Amino acid sequence: MDCNKNSERYIDNECIARFAKAMGHPTRIEILRFLASMDSCYFGDIHNELPIAKATVSQHLKELKDSGLIQGEIETPKVKYCIHSENWEIAKKMFCSFFESKKSNGECCG
């Protein structure tokens, strides 16, 4: 969601926080792992992997879609989902550089 278009820090913070928030639930991590392990699959395949109601799965998919990490496409009568490769790379770079930005290693505490 245009997270690479503006380099101002607070924008960056909003962006990485949005990705992180989407990843902030075990079920959504599971869905992302599942999608990352293949080119694409249908809603039903995802639902079969999970022990929760389809309405809940649909809701999680919506959040992941809104975050930009996945995309969906109607393929009547099914709906095909996959990782949004471009945004996936953006997120990957953001998280990596975020964690690499820790400079010193002087322990402060305990």
Place this chain on the structure above:
Amino acid sequence: MDCNKNSERYIDNECIARFAKAMGHPTRIEILRFLASMDSCYFGDIHNELPIAKATVSQHLKELKDSGLIQGEIETPKVKYCIHSENWEIAKKMFCSFFESKKSNGECCG
């Protein structure tokens, strides 16, 4: 929080989701960046960086502490905070390998 002690996938999902959830708010990302840019600092320094009430800052710090990404130490009359280096490295590896686990690049949609 013992996120490296068990390699079962659902445990891993819980763990990365917990880190991600802690990072799922712009203010908390800002705090993490601030702490990552130095060895350590006091609560007041963090509060000064942010346009929010101290009670709210304290709350965000508590969540970050609970996630394991930071640690705090009383240094009367102040409280010193810093990145939890060990867990930071764990999180870094988890996120990196998570994003690298995407195998194929065949676009499915749109």
Place this chain on the structure above:
DNA sequence: TTCGTTGTTCGCAAAATTACAAACAATATT
């Protein structure tokens, strides 16, 4: 002892998240 400083905790309110069943929509099939 009485202040002043530094942060945490409490109590509250508004908003968001999570999960589900039931209803619905869109399209094939009979």
Place this chain on the structure above:
DNA sequence: AATATTGTTTGTAATTTTGCGAACAACGAA
């Protein structure tokens, strides 16, 4: 037209998150 299949949307309830002011706790200084 009636049915079956595939998912989304709606409505509802319980829980969590977010944010703040006020109260509180711990300590040093006057």
